[in-house]
Amino acid sequence: MVSEIKVGDLMTKSVVVMPLGMLVTEAAVIMKKHDIGSIIIVQEKGGKHAKGIITERDIVHKIIAMGKDPSKTKVESIMSKPLRVVKPDTSLENAAKALKENKIKRLPVVNDNNELVGILSEGDIMRIFPAVVDLIEERAAIK
16 A cells, blocks of 8 residues: 555656855745755765755754854854665665654655755655555545
């Protein structure tokens, strides 16, 4: 059932990234522009190797609440690392367990070369939840 669904089936393929060395204010502007809650930080512009993730929560807790200046703080100083990642062929069940066990809301998805190919969020999982319930009910009716 649910375990037949793979991360690659649900992940968001267009991931917003920014390179190391950028400022937190730049990250906030990009988040607002794209209406997203996180940005994957990569080694260099156009890079595919994820180094960390910066979230709205990071900005609030590590910058605003601490009285730091986001226009003088680089993203690598507040990004979460090391990243917890999954592969596209990971079962949805295992990905959901990883989210829960690590108390995170997003999992970058990497290929066999450790290159970023997508991101899976709690929202992605919840979006298909009604369909999963329907599938379970259909299978129960057949048996």
